[in-house]
Amino acid sequence: MDGSIGQRQKVKQGMLTGKFLRNAWYVAAWSEEVVPGKLVARTILGEPVVLYRKADGTAAALEDRCPHRFAPLSIGKLVPGDRIQCAYHGLEIGADGMCAHNPHGAKNIPTRARIAAYPIIEKHLAVWIWMGDKPAVPAKIPDFSVLDGAPALHVMPLDLISVKANYELVVDNLLDVSHTSYLHEGILGNKDTVESETPVELDGDDVIVSRYSPNATPPGMFTPFWPGHPPRIDKFSRTRWMAPCYLTLFTGICAPGAAKETGTGYHGIHMLTPEDEGNTHYFFTAVRWNVMTDDETNKRERDRVAKLRRFAFEEQDGPVIEKQQLVLDKARRPLDPVILSTDVGPVRYKRVLERLLAEEQG
Numbered sequence: 409m410d411g412s413i414g415q416r417q418k419v420k421q422g423m424l425t426g427k428f429l430r431n432a433w434y435v436a437a438w439s440e441e442v443v444p445g446k447l448v449a450r451t452i453l454g455e456p457v458v459l460y461r462k463a464d465g466t467a468a469a470l471e472d473r474c475p476h477r478f479a480p481l482s483i484g485k486l487v488p489g490d491r492i493q494c495a496y497h498g499l500e501i502g503a504d505g506m507c508a509h510n511p512h513g514a515k516n517i518p519t520r521a522r523i524a525a526y527p528i529i530e531k532h533l534a535v536w537i538w539m540g541d542k543p544a545v546p547a548k549i550p551d552f553s554v555l556d557g558a559p560a561l562h563v564m565p566l567d568l569i570s571v572k573a574n575y576e577l578v579v580d581n582l583l584d585v586s587h588t589s590y591l592h593e594g595i596l597g598n599k600d601t602v603e604s605e606t607p608v609e610l611d612g613d614d615v616i617v618s619r620y621s622p623n624a625t626p627p628g629m630f631t632p633f634w635p636g637h638p639p640r641i642d643k644f645s646r647t648r649w650m651a652p653c654y655l656t657l658f659t660g661i662c663a664p665g666a667a668k669e670t671g672t673g674y675h676g677i678h679m680l681t682p683e684d685e686g687n688t689h690y691f692f693t694a695v696r697w698n699v700m701t702d703d704e705t706n707k708r709e710r711d712r713v714a715k716l717r718r719f720a721f722e723e724q725d726g727p728v729i730e731k732q733q734l735v736l737d738k739a740r741r742p743l744d745p746v747i748l749s750t751d752v753g754p755v756r757y758k759r760v761l762e763r764l765l766a767e768e769q770g
């Protein structure tokens with residue numbers, strides 16, 4: 409593993425920064441994953457973390473490493489007082505990360521018997537964790553308010569897959585949707601959608617990539633959303649990257665030449681939490697907009713869209729991205745990718761990310 413990390417540092421000029429922004433919020437879990445009484449183990453930014461719910465229902469996150477002999481606390485059990493009892497020798501650690509009970513000898517609590525307790529906020533159906541050394545800034549949670557208050561049948565199930573690749577490769581994939589015409593042909597794109605305008609805008613530190621494909625055969629993802637849709641449509645997307653690893657994708661179809669808002673589609677939600685340098689927790693869901701179908705149809709569509717999107721990410725994007733990572737790991741020299749017209753978005757976000765990393769590191 410060390411070899412491949414070193415290798416990634418070598419290739420960073422070409423493809424990856426190879427670093428994490430630490431003073432930022434990351435999605436640790438969907439809120440619904442952290443059920444009362446359960447310990448959820450998850451590696452985030454290379455650090456082991458355990459999540460659980462306190463008696464008052466709020467979430468807590470601790471370093472998943474007992475201060476005694478470093479057994480993972482996540483294999484222990486929750487005991488009264490919002491403590492985790494270590495499975496190995498029974499130390500009890502509170503939600504503040506301090507040892508609250510030592511069952512051995514004179515029962516003294518050593519001053520070093522403490523671990524990290526991370527700031528947590530629950531918002532937009534997710535549990536957000538702050539692992540940086542600076543104070544957590546709640547206002548820095550990216551805007552996924554499109555998830556708040558949407559009718560349940562219009563929101564796809566909250567999903568999660570693991571990708572064996574650095575999260576930046578997944579961002580590159582999502583900010584250059586020209587790949588949908590090839591990798592997701594028939595589902596999300598087709599030969600009619602290859603030729604598109606791809607304007608890029610900056611909004612503060614956000615990078616927005618739009619794509620408009622006029623007069624195309626409608627891709628299969630969208631056709632059931634619109635009974636009686638015209639035989640040809642305009643397909644569009646507007647993807648916003650928010651540092652360091654978040655994307656919203658406003659996408660859909662409309663009648664040729666019509667205003668986008670008169671059509672239908674969904675907001676794709678993509679939250680990419682680095683597990684470590686070579687692995688990513690890929691949280692995703694979607695919210696339909698301008699829903700034209702009845703609730704019976706919407707129920708079916710919820711399942712269909714969820715399955716199709718999981719298939720697209722897990723069976724189509726995932727294997728390519730993971731193989732890309734293997735190629736990068738094996739590179740013996742710094743790589744310098746050929747840049748196409750569709751790469752303006754990926755190049756821009758990488759510049760912003762590099763600046764933010766440089767600012768954080770002083």
Ligand code: FES
Binds near residue numbers: 479495497
């Ligand atoms: S390793 Fe946790 S109490 Fe010993």
Ligand SMILES: [Fe+2]
Binds near residue numbers: 587721
């Ligand atoms: Fe894709």
